[in-house]
Amino acid sequence: MQRARGSALTRGAIRTLVVAGTAVSVVLGMVVLALPAGAQALRTYQVRQVISGKSLHHWYTRAGSPAKHREALAQPDDITTVGGKLFTGFQNGVGPQGQASADGNRDSTIVEFTPNGRVVRQWDIGGKCDGLTADPDTGQLIATVNEDLHSSLYRINLRSGRVTHYRYSRPLPHHGGTDAVTFYHGMMLISASAPGTTGAAAPNPAYPAVYAVTLNHSSHVAFVRPLFYDESQATAANGPHVGKAVKLGLTDPDSNEAVPSAAPRFAGDFMLTSQGDLEQIYVHRAGTKAQHLSVLTLSRSVDDTAWATARHGAFYATDHDADTVDVVVGTFRPGTALVAVTPCGANNAPATCPGPGFPANYLGQLNMHTGQITRVKLRGASLEPQGLIFAAR
Secondary structure: OOHHHHOHHHHOOOOOOOOOOHHHHHHHHHHHHHHOOHHHOEEEEEEEEEEEEHHOEEEEEOOOOOOOOEOOOOOEEEEEEEEOOOEEOOOOOOOOOOOOOOEEEOOEEEHHHHHHHEEEEEEEEEEEEEEEEEEOOOOOEEEEEOOOOOOOOOOOOEEEEEEEHHOOOOOOOOOOEEEEEEEOOOOEEEEEOOOOOOOOOOOOOOOOEEEEEEEOOOOEEEEEEEEEEEEOOOOOOOOOOOEEEEEOOOEEEEEEEOOOOOOOOOHHHHEEEEEOOEEEEEEEEEOOOOOOOEEEEEEEEEEEEEEEEOOOEEEEEEOOOOOEEEEEEEEOOOOOOEEEEEEHOOOOOOOOOOOEEEEEEEEEEEEEOOOEEEEEEEEEOOOOOEEEEEEOO
């Protein structure tokens, strides 16, 4: 999920609307566009720190040396929850292609902790952990590594603690790496990040934007097939072309989520965020012959999106640069969509960032009809969010 500005844009037949639900969604979008800007009042939430990587550590070996070295954990990124526990991946300075950090470490660390911040277990995996989620059917964790190139994935059995490494059956056809992962209607869906790190630049009609991935547990091989492509057809969900067919031009597939039933729009869809392009792609009936894409243009670049699914619960956010996981508490209206706003993740962000017009990360609220993002008012600990998830109580 965390992108480094640099190489290959890493930092930088049209389907007719015959489905009644899609048509209604477009009409509702037009209606909401006419509402006054202040129609959706924002609340103020409290932030407090839950865990700090500086108080945790792992042991690692450097290339060519059997000696063990100890270091604090750093750079938490993706975050997930299962079985009443939370899990986050600390990237520990590892590069986007799995390069060693400045001190020679090549491992990310997955940390399991309780909602109040008590650390339960941790695991080291080789590479930079970018995507992390739990399989709702098995309760096992899936972690993807290396967002730009040389990608693979790990499965963590939470009962036994065993970690299994899976390699892809062939070179990924988008010539990049992998990022976020979501389980959606039994499918494991993984973002095809950093398209064109090698080969032709993105966007490219032959580059998948999302893979459906199947694991062979005997051979430890992961098989991929495209869900849709960087230049697939979609319906504009807002803007001057709302309701019309458009061709995507994705250069930065990044985070993804399953949209909960509480969401005010696109409920039940699968969603991909193309961070640098300031777009979210909502996939209705993903993986079926009736699959249909809608594209929502955002006012800001974002990383993770999370929805409140209950009035009582909390948003948990990783602060990549502060090495912390924080909790955002308050009373939430079900369906409220919060986003980790990442201005420096936009394709047009300056090389030196933050800077004028491109502030540091902040927590925002997304209007799913207009694509407008408004900064959320916070009290308490400072927060520059990266990963984001809602946990109901």
